Amino acid sequence: MQIEYTRGGVLIKDARFDIAQTFLCGQCFRFNRTSDGFGGIAQNRYVFLVQKDDGVLIETSKDDFKNIWQKYFDLDTGYDEIISTFPQDDAHLAEAISHCGGIRILRQDAFEALISFVISQNNNIPRIKNLIEALCREYGKRIGDGAYAFPTPEALVDANLEGMHFGYRAPYIISAARDYYDGRLSFERISAMSYADAKRELLMTHGIGPKVADCALLFGYGFMQAFPVDTWIKKVMSERYGKGFDPSYFGAYAGIAQQYLFYYERGTRE
DNA sequence: AAACAGGCCTAAA
DNA sequence: TTTAGGCCTGTT
Numbered sequence: 001m002q003i004e005y006t007r008g009g010v011l012i013k014d015a016r017f018d019i020a021q022t023f024l025c026g027q028c029f030r031f032n033r034t035s036d037g038f039g040g041i042a043q044n045r046y047v048f049l050v051q052k053d054d055g056v057l058i059e060t061s062k063d064d065f066k067n068i069w070q071k072y073f074d075l076d077t078g079y080d081e082i083i084s085t086f087p088q089d090d091a092h093l094a095e096a097i098s099h100c101g102g103i104r105i106l107r108q109d110a111f112e113a114l115i116s117f118v119i120s121q122n123n124n125i126p127r128i129k130n131l132i133e134a135l136c137r138e139y140g141k142r143i144g145d146g147a148y149a150f151p152t153p154e155a156l157v158d159a160n161l162e163g164m165h166f167g168y169r170a171p172y173i174i175s176a177a178r179d180y181y182d183g184r185l186s187f188e189r190i191s192a193m194s195y196a197d198a199k200r201e202l203l204m205t206h207g208i209g210p211k212v213a214d215c216a217l218l219f220g221y222g223f224m225q226a227f228p229v230d231t232w233i234k235k236v237m238s239e240r241y242g243k244g245f246d247p248s249y250f251g252a253y254a255g256i257a258q259q260y261l262f263y264y265e266r267g268t269r270e
Numbered sequence: 271a272a273a274c275a276g277g278c279c280t281a282a283a
Numbered sequence: 284t285t286t287a288g289g290c291c292t293g294t295t
Contacts, residue, residue: 120275120276120277121276122291124274125275165291165292165293166292207278209277209279212276212278229276230277232276
């Protein structure tokens with residue numbers, strides 16, 4: 001990877017980084033396509049990115065890049081090396097990677113990932129995004145013109161979500177926020193655990209099942225072996241890998257393999 | 271109109 | 284331990 005600091009921002013070259021794949025693969029819900037790039041809110045800031053011929057331009061300052069976005073976009077991780085750890089005789093995975101190997105796993109805020117995927121259950125992408133934006137507008141800090149940060153755990157603990165169309169997910173959101181605020185699900189505590197212990201801990205919260213737990217662990221808590229099993233991955237597993245499949249087949253970075261397979265199978269949703 | 275959307279909870283075997 | 288139903292809401 002090569003980094004160039006320019007007037008317009010920071011240019012990332014020679015990295016596996018395709019912003020359309022990264023933002024449309026379903027791992028995050030607050031980035032949107034514009035005519036010339038993708039913009040969104042993360043880390044309490046708005047950021048805009050453009051796919052250039054020679055790399056990805058992140059429109060930000062050198063300081064913000066080093067302090068925030070370098071980590072958020074996982075730019076210290078070598079994806080070629082991770083891909084080399086996958087089973088090399090897996091033709092289907094190789095095909096998926098050739099199709100969407102520019103996905104990078106965003107290192108999202110753990111609380112945001114947790115709540116976002118609680119909202120995502122048995123739901124569709126456009127409505128998930130609308131619900132999350134409404135939650136941010138109502139309970140998040142205003143950070144600019146019509147832009148709101150994701151709410152803090154404290155802001156959601158005593159929130160009244162009635163009338164916001166969350167349906168049966170509303171009490172799940174509150175219980176997850178409470179358990180995060182109390183410290184039981186804090187990033188510090190969970191990320192220090194083994195994957196098995198961390199998942200067991202998340203599953204104790206009402207409204208968090210295996211799928212949501214793995215999404216939060218992969219996208220928020222930094223567990224790259226977390227392997228979310230949803231309807232699409234179930235389809236891939238039954239058609240390609242057999243019923244008694246164990247995700248450890250993909251190794252320590254199974255979650256990244258999951259994203260390749262998921263996005264390749266499902267295709268784009270905006 | 272019925273089914274579906276990146277599931278989870280509860281009850282019952 | 285695994286497996287049906289039911290579920291808020293909105294869209295097709």
